[in-house]
Amino acid sequence: MLHWLTAARAAVRAWPRRQQIIAGSAMLTVLAVLATWLLWPQDPPPPAPRERQYKATTACLLTDDQDLAAEPARTVWAGMQDASVQTLVKVQHLAISGPQTTANGLTYYNTLGMQRCTVIIAAGPVPVAAMTEGITAFPDIKHYAVGGNTDGKPVTTIDTTTADTIKTGARAAVTAAG
CATH class of the missing domain: 3.40.50.2300 (Response regulator)
Structure with missing residues (x-):
């Protein structure tokens, strides 16, 4: 596995500077979307009814x-x-x-x-x-x-x-x- 990671780093360093910036920005965007989705608050509970529910009397x-x-x-x-x-x-x-x-x-x-x-x-x-x-x-x-x-x-x-x-x-x- 270490060999694969080293090969990936070498391949990215071989990219032109512009491609590195685009790839880094894309990775940061994916991480930001993922973090937002995971940390998004749950839907609040529905509000309690405001009017009384009277009997048929x-x-x-x-x-x-x-x-x-x-x-x-x-x-x-x-x-x-x-x-x-x-x-x-x-x-x-x-x-x-x-x-x-x-x-x-x-x-x-x-x-x-x-x-x-x-x-x-x-x-x-x-x-x-x-x-x-x-x-x-x-x-x-x-x-x-x-x-x-x-x-x-x-x-x-x-x-x-x-x-x-x-x-x-x-x-x-x-x-x-x-």
């Missing part, structure tokens, strides 16, 4: 025209969101706009019923009255009331003693839906 909140700006809806919504993070149950809310009457509220309640909410929580007197008025149209939905008069309808009432009991009740309602 929705818990809905019906509020008066103050929506989430007033109590008890604000506290109910906070409890619903806490439960949503834990259970991956989708939560949404709908405010009754226009006249704050049972008849007008019934339209909004029916909207939530038609959207196939698994749970509807009504927060406040008008939303609760609308829910108790239309409850027979959606017997498969679990109903919860926060404040208001349930008129003996099959509605679970959430304790309104403190903000913590409201939030805990809303969290439990959403968790039960999951």
Whole structure:
């Protein structure tokens, strides 16, 4: 083998200077490409999904025209969101706009019923009255009331003693839906 290497060196030295430069440049280029290929970083892992993958269950909140700006809806919504993070149950809310009457509220309640909410929580007197008025149209939905008069309808009432009991009740309602 040593004889072969010596013969190769002698042959290269016999080349004109220009051929030596070209051969050396070609060898350096091949080495640079090889080193780049070997040292190239691996592809980064794909990014984690940014949106939550919710279950096929929705818990809905019906509020008066103050929506989430007033109590008890604000506290109910906070409890619903806490439960949503834990259970991956989708939560949404709908405010009754226009006249704050049972008849007008019934339209909004029916909207939530038609959207196939698994749970509807009504927060406040008008939303609760609308829910108790239309409850027979959606017997498969679990109903919860926060404040208001349930008129003996099959509605679970959430304790309104403190903000913590409201939030805990809303969290439990959403968790039960999951």
